[in-house]
Amino acid sequence: MIEAIKDIIRGATGIPDQALHVLLGLTVYFLCVLIFRVPLRSWWPWLAVLALQLINEASDAIGDLPRRNGIEVRGTILDTAITLLLPTIIVLVAKLAFMRAQRLAPR
Numbered sequence: 333m334i335e336a337i338k339d340i341i342r343g344a345t346g347i348p349d350q351a352l353h354v355l356l357g358l359t360v361y362f363l364c365v366l367i368f369r370v371p372l373r374s375w376w377p378w379l380a381v382l383a384l385q386l387i388n389e390a391s392d393a394i395g396d397l398p399r400r401n402g403i404e405v406r407g408t409i410l411d412t413a414i415t416l417l418l419p420t421i422i423v424l425v426a427k428l429a430f431m432r433a434q435r436l437a438p439r
Contacts, residue, residue, distance in 0.1 A: 358418055360384055373426035
């Protein structure tokens with residue numbers, strides 16, 4: 333089922349897989365921030381992106397097993413890294429900005 337959804341998205345957009353990883357990672361991250369009303373510095377939206385990415389990669393691995401003699405580890409690591417890169421940067425920058433604001437706030 334996940335593969336069918338991915339095929340529909342690929343066909344409808346024409347966007348390469350790696351770009352889709354980046355876009356969907358950001359989309360999931362920002363939707364979680366909005367839905368759960370947590371600050372950008374919260375790790376919860378980042379963890380949601382990680383969980384969905386791992387589910388996606390598990391689905392890919394299960395689908396690849398009959399065609400290959402194992403899991404494509406390099407592709408899995410690359411997909412996970414590019415999916416989490418921008419959400420990670422956003423969380424870290426937001427955390428640093430918050431810490432700086434706390435330090436500079438009058439007491």
